[in-house]
Amino acid sequence: MIATPLLPPRVVVYEGAGATPLPSGDRAGIFASLLDRGYAVTRAGTGAADQLAGGAMIVIGCFPEGPPAVADASGQCEVAVRDVTGLSVGETIAVVEEARGTRRMNRPPDAAAAANGPVANTVDTWKPWFPVIDTARCTNCMQCLSFCLFDVYGVAGDQTLRVENPSNCKVNCPACSRVCPEVAIMFPKYHAGPIDGGPVADADVHREKMKVDISALLGGDIYAKLRERSADAKSRFSKERSADQALAERRRCLTKLADAAQIPREVLDALPSPEEIQRRVEAAAARAAAAKEAASGGSA
Amino acid sequence: MSESNTPNTTPTAVAADAVRILYCRCAYAQVVPPAVKDAVLAGLADAGRGFEMVPDLCEMAARRDPHLAELARGTGPLRIAACWPRAVQGLFVLADAPLPQQGVEILNMRTDTAETVLAGMLAAPEGSAS
Ligand code: SF4
């Protein structure tokens, strides 16, 4: 699961009674800079915020009579108030960062760092990449659950499919969307439709069925094929001395498969041992079968 | 929330019966054209009303952030500037906060112009006199 222990602080930009508005030339820049650093932001007027979700809140504004003392009556929310009168956009952001202190949060990649290539996927820079289900299309056939080796999918209490562990998903891998016969699996950050959530045309349904057929051609079960190839490669590797050669061989073996299913090479390189794959495939298939049986038993 | 010494300084997004506005920055990926998301944000910032902004709805949904449930069950129409409506609806389901069937409008910054999105976000609510 996502290892960020706390909700990120929410920044409230207060411009109601008792405060003067932020300079209009700076307002959008302050919002954008805060969002690009991972903060949720509320632009607020006057009234009562009655639905705070715990965690921390940093209130900023231009307070001519000094920052008001604000407290959370429920005791569930830590509130810090900062006066940013006369500060530039950069200085305002620095004030918010100082108020956040040592509280950890997931952060979007720095634009300059991202321009230099992929950003390391560490605890605090997790890229939100995971399958999202179109429940209007999903028939709960559980093929995706059987396919995924990483426990991303699970079964909800009502025996329907549920994306249980989004952060287990392998970043940039849309492979499970290819096995869904209903084109019900979306990856919102994918570059093209309908996987990105765009409209599904009849032709897409046909094309996605073709993809399932491709996986059938590869051995009925794509992971069975992977296991075979890994086992072949393993027996060859054992006769080889060079780890580099072994890796090159593994890559060569998996190239066709990766291209057919659009699985990123890093994902294939990171697959567990053939024995572990076997164990996970069986566990997932058993879960899917149990869910389907429970669902049909419930309706019998 | 309460305040100890200054009246009327406790923040809120908008009055309960007004249209609620949510802007998604899509900060962890470049799938929304930067020029569109910047122009939409600037237009909302200049519109003189309260609104909510989130860095990335996808990231919040994965965390099952309780703020999404607040948004889904709040009163008044909700307008969301993000990406494809199917994806946004699925994200709220994933976060255990399904959006209501009525009163939610999702505008797509992936495909529409900033002008179209802003016009939809800031339009007067149906049935209002203005
Ligand atoms: S494969 Fe598609 S239709 Fe089947 S359970 Fe998964 S998402 Fe639903």
Ligand code: SF4
């Ligand atoms: S909901 Fe759409 S616009 Fe928002 S972060 Fe996810 S992919 Fe980006």
